Amino acid sequence: MKDLFRRSLGGPLFLVWIAANAGCTDEETGLFIQGNVARDAPECIAEAESGTTLLGEGYLDVGLKLDYQASLLVGNQLTPRGDKASLRTETMITVIEGAEVRLFDDTGNGVAEFTVPASGVIGPDSSEDPGFGIINATLIPQTVGSDLADLLTNRGEVRTRVAEVRVFGQTIGGVDVESAAIRYVIRVCEGCLVDFPPAALQGTSCSRSQAEQTGDPPCYIGQDAKVDCRLCASYNDYCGDAAFVQ
Numbered sequence: 236m237k238d239l240f241r242r243s244l245g246g247p248l249f250l251v252w253i254a255a256n257a258g259c260t261d262e263e264t265g266l267f268i269q270g271n272v273a274r275d276a277p278e279c280i281a282e283a284e285s286g287t288t289l290l291g292e293g294y295l296d297v298g299l300k301l302d303y304q305a306s307l308l309v310g311n312q313l314t315p316r317g318d319k320a321s322l323r324t325e326t327m328i329t330v331i332e333g334a335e336v337r338l339f340d341d342t343g344n345g346v347a348e349f350t351v352p353a354s355g356v357i358g359p360d361s362s363e364d365p366g367f368g369i370i371n372a373t374l375i376p377q378t379v380g381s382d383l384a385d386l387l388t389n390r391g392e393v394r395t396r397v398a399e400v401r402v403f404g405q406t407i408g409g410v411d412v413e414s415a416a417i418r419y420v421i422r423v424c425e426g427c428l429v430d431f432p433p434a435a436l437q438g439t440s441c442s443r444s445q446a447e448q449t450g451d452p453p454c455y456i457g458q459d460a461k462v463d464c465r466l467c468a469s470y471n472d473y474c475g476d477a478a479f480v481q
Contacts, residue, residue, distance in 0.1 A: 265313040266329065266357075266402065266414035272306040272369060279454035281306040283367040293374075293421040293459055296428035297387065298473040300457025301380030303421055305372050307334075309402055309414065310365035311357040329412055331355045331404040334372035337416075338379065341395035347379050353402060374398040375421060387425040389480055390473075394423045426473035430461040439478040441468040 270289035272281040281287070287308060295303045313327040331353050338347040357368035375383075375396060383394055397420050403413040435441050441464035453460035456467060467474035 265311065265327075265412045266404075267310050267312070267365075268400065268402065268414050268417045269308040269310055269367075270417070271419055272308050273459075274306060274454040276451040276454055276460075281308075281369045283308065283369045285310075285364065285367060290459065293419065294428060295375060295380065295421055295423045296426065296457045296473075297380050297384040297423060298426040298457070299428065299462070299467065299471060300455065301375075301377040301384065302373055303375035303380070303398075303458060304455065305374045305398075305400070305419070307370045307372055307400070307402065308367060309355070309357055309370045310367050311359050312365040313359045313406065313412070327359045327410075328407045329357045329404050330407065331357065331368075331370050331402050333404075334370070334400055334402045335416075336372070336374055337399040338375070339397040339399065341397070346396070349376065351376070370402055372400065372402070374400060374419065375423075380423075383423050384425060387423070390424070390426040392424065393427070396421045396423055426479070428457060428461050429464050429467070429474050431464050431477045435463065435465050436477065440476055441465060441474055443468045443475070 269285070271293065273288040273290050274281055275288075289308065293303060293305070309331070311327075311329050313329065333350050334353040335350050336348070337345060340346050351373045353370050353372040355368045355370040357370075358366045375398070379396075383396075386394060397418050399416050399418050401414045401416040403411070405411055431441060443465070450463065452466050453462055456462050462474070464474040464477075469475075472479050
């Protein structure tokens with residue numbers, strides 16, 4: 236699978252569909268995914284620490300954004316091999332190359348399966364604790380988000396998608412490694428993450444001249460957090476009118 240993915244990076248496709256039973260390395264103990272890190276405005280920094288805040292589930296508003304981006308907290312518990320005293324270099328630093336994602340609906344039926352580019356470097360820790368790194372990966376691509384947008388008909392409707400994700404890569408010593416998979420629930424809606432403060436409304440319309448009076452925008456408009464309608468009313472109908480129906 237990894238050879239297929241590496242070849243794909245040299246071609247025009249950045250989203251490679253994979254066979255359901257394709258085999259990969261059995262090494263799943265060195266890496267693990269702890270969860271999806273919460274990014275808070277205005278800094279929007281994902282901290283690669285064991286105690287960082289994780290999201291219990293995600294939200295994607297396809298009226299504002301068609302893809303869901305995760306900041307995965309990945310741990311490296313491979314045993315360090317470096318020894319400066321004996322001039323032995325560290326070979327267990329892991330370079331992440333991609334993520335494999337399987338999407339299921341709320342009844343457990345598989346709806347999509349793909350491999351996406353992902354990057355990051357995670358070093359082992361010389362203590363008993365693992366080393367951590369942040370790996371950014373797409374859990375719902377725009378093509379899938381567009382299909383979901385076609386299924387949704389009103390602001391109150393929600394579709395559930397469960398992303399089963401694992402990351403893979405190589406140590407700088409040439410060992411293929413792959414994490415065990417985790418499952419992450421994403422609630423998908425259309426227009427539900429738009430907030431209409433009373434001060435912003437003129438009837439059912441959101442004022443387009445008061446953007447400077449709003450707070451900080453969310454890290455991703457349309458993902459995981461409400462957005463003040465005044466920040467997007469100038470270019471999006473879901474933000475411009477509280478009564479807008481597709």
